[in-house]
Amino acid sequence: xxxxxxxxxxxxxxxxxxxxxxxxxxxxxxxxxRAAFFAIFDPNxxxxxxxxxxxxxxxxxxxxxxxxDGVRCLDLDCQHNKAKHGNFRQYKVDTKEKLRNxxxxxxxxxxxxxxxxxxxxxxxxxxxxxFIILKKPMHAGKxxxxx
Numbered sequence: 173x174x175x176x177x178x179x180x181x182x183x184x185x186x187x188x189x190x191x192x193x194x195x196x197x198x199x200x201x202x203x204x205x206r207a208a209f210f211a212i213f214d215p216n217x218x219x220x221x222x223x224x225x226x227x228x229x230x231x232x233x234x235x236x237x238x239x240x241d242g243v244r245c246l247d248l249d250c251q252h253n254k255a256k257h258g259n260f261r262q263y264k265v266d267t268k269e270k271l272r273n274x275x276x277x278x279x280x281x282x283x284x285x286x287x288x289x290x291x292x293x294x295x296x297x298x299x300x301x302x303f304i305i306l307k308k309p310m311h312a313g314k315x316x317x318x319x
Contacts, residue, residue, distance in 0.1 A: 208250075
């Protein structure tokens with residue numbers, strides 16, 4: 173479907189760590205119903221480029237030639253997606269495999285959380301996160317020991 177498609181942001185929906193200060197905000201694309209973008213930032217700090225994404229990306233335009241934000245989109249199944257791992261280096265994504273894994277995790281958050289899509293776009297703010305990512309502790313074990 174050609175034309176403008178709204179983006180619905182779910183701001184501070186996911187916390188990184190039990191007591192972490194960084195939150196993940198997810199952007200859901202009206203066209204596909206899948207997570208297209210994300211932003212990681214501390215909402216208590218001055219505005220960063222990551223925080224500004226949630227204010228600036230309100231919609232996308234897609235037609236037979238592609239999507240204007242296709243190179244930054246994490247919906248790798250979208251017909252207009254043109255994302256390359258090089259576009260996500262700031263998140264330490266430096267291979268195609270890491271990009272696929274990032275997309276898989278972001279899409280699983282989207283489906284697990286059943287986030288609302290507003291046909292007019294908009295921002296939904298969460299006072300408390302609805303999901304927390306716990307960091308897996310490193311422990312010495314048979315698999316972690318080099319011989």
